[in-house]
Amino acid sequence: MEILILFGVFTLLMLIGTPIAFCLGVASFATVLYMGLPPLVIFQRLNSGMSVFSLLAIPFFIYAGDLMVRGGIAQKIIAFAASLVGHIRGGLGQVNIVTATLFGGISGSAVAEAAAVGGVMIPQMKQRGYGADYAVNITSMAALIALMLPPSHNMIIYSISAGGKISIADLFTAGVIPGLLYAAALMVTAYFVARSRGYPTEPFPGFAKVGQYFLISIPGLLLIGIIFGGVRSGVFTATESSCIAVLYALAVTAFVYRRMTWNDFVHATFGAVRTTAMVLLIIGMAAAFSWLMAFLRVPASLIAWMNTISDNPIIILLLINVLMLVLGTFMDMGPTIIICTPIFLPVAVAYGIDPVHFGVIMILNFGIGLNTPPVGAVQFVACAVGKISVWEAMRSIWPFYAAGLVVLGLVTYIPALSLWLPSVFK
Numbered sequence: 001m002e003i004l005i006l007f008g009v010f011t012l013l014m015l016i017g018t019p020i021a022f023c024l025g026v027a028s029f030a031t032v033l034y035m036g037l038p039p040l041v042i043f044q045r046l047n048s049g050m051s052v053f054s055l056l057a058i059p060f061f062i063y064a065g066d067l068m069v070r071g072g073i074a075q076k077i078i079a080f081a082a083s084l085v086g087h088i089r090g091g092l093g094q095v096n097i098v099t100a101t102l103f104g105g106i107s108g109s110a111v112a113e114a115a116a117v118g119g120v121m122i123p124q125m126k127q128r129g130y131g132a133d134y135a136v137n138i139t140s141m142a143a144l145i146a147l148m149l150p151p152s153h154n155m156i157i158y159s160i161s162a163g164g165k166i167s168i169a170d171l172f173t174a175g176v177i178p179g180l181l182y183a184a185a186l187m188v189t190a191y192f193v194a195r196s197r198g199y200p201t202e203p204f205p206g207f208a209k210v211g212q213y214f215l216i217s218i219p220g221l222l223l224i225g226i227i228f229g230g231v232r233s234g235v236f237t238a239t240e241s242s243c244i245a246v247l248y249a250l251a252v253t254a255f256v257y258r259r260m261t262w263n264d265f266v267h268a269t270f271g272a273v274r275t276t277a278m279v280l281l282i283i284g285m286a287a288a289f290s291w292l293m294a295f296l297r298v299p300a301s302l303i304a305w306m307n308t309i310s311d312n313p314i315i316i317l318l319l320i321n322v323l324m325l326v327l328g329t330f331m332d333m334g335p336t337i338i339i340c341t342p343i344f345l346p347v348a349v350a351y352g353i354d355p356v357h358f359g360v361i362m363i364l365n366f367g368i369g370l371n372t373p374p375v376g377a378v379q380f381v382a383c384a385v386g387k388i389s390v391w392e393a394m395r396s397i398w399p400f401y402a403a404g405l406v407v408l409g410l411v412t413y414i415p416a417l418s419l420w421l422p423s424v425f426k
Helices: 002-015 020-035 040-050 053-070 073-085 091-107 110-127 132-142 153-161 168-174 176-197 207-233 238-256 262-295 298-309 313-328 333-350 355-369 377-386 390-394 398-413 416-424
Strands: none
Touching (some): 002 020, 002 262, 040 262, 053 073, 053 153, 053 238, 053 262, 073 207, 073 238, 091 110, 091 176, 091 207, 110 377, 132 377, 132 398, 153 168, 153 333, 153 355, 168 355, 176 355, 176 398, 176 416, 313 333, 313 355, 333 355, 355 416
């Protein structure tokens, strides 16, 4: 009965449009009252969930990404990407994907990437005769690359949701090959869709221009090496690297590119504060919700139920993927990771799946959910920039969905794609 109250209240509140943090908190509070436990337990768990030092990395990485967007670094990266791949069929679409890959290693946020890259690329693509749906779909699907590459905020959330026992450095490293594989799959898909629609290519500017654009973009691209190299080598932690990223972003945008104004700085600061408040409230409420799930032995019950279906890890992974894909269409990514990690991770470990490998599966899976109505935050941003409805975009997004699902299948059933690179750094 306690489990029914916990999930029933949560589902009911979510269906009537209650903010996710309050869904989690009220459901936990109602369950504790029914069980006869002191309500103070909820507040204790909320406080312990927010009082995690490594959580500081999330707002600082968000802050650094926002500073770089407002400071003109996105435009420099777009120019470099255009010189590299603009001559391939569907040129601006290819530029969009490569830019997302490079910028994803700076922002770590799919929504920020869709806004920053889409704000520049979608209007250009529409002016050059590309369909608005094609521009929006490429932007929204390519934005998911940021979820796989360091400094992915959601990798940090997954590590914390798993009890802080999974190395953030290993997660950052594990996402690199799947992220690049996903980018390559999107580029191939974009090529064939562009060819079928007769979209043009851009002229190749020559190797001299490529070198020139690369030199201009180096200050921004260096942040990728600073974050990944510093965390992976152990020079600093993920939290420390986020602070360094903010200082570096300020220095580059203010003194190198000289695009950062006082108003931009103030807006970026207030934006980071608002995001931090929302993220911490959700994480705190989810900590209480997760504690109740563990107390009520929800993961153990799920393992027992899955054992009645199959004891084959291949089938179990398929079931988990389907469940996560469905959940990802109804909930935003951060809360979904926080809620689902304590449920599905014990199941995965029980079937011999490495927690780092499972983290990459979960991030990619829920990332696809960010592009799926009714709660597709990334798609909503891209559609708003492209000035088309979600349903217009949905009619032609299927080839890109197929590419994402193929990569998800490869990542799920070929663990070496995620685990080989971390093993190199051991």
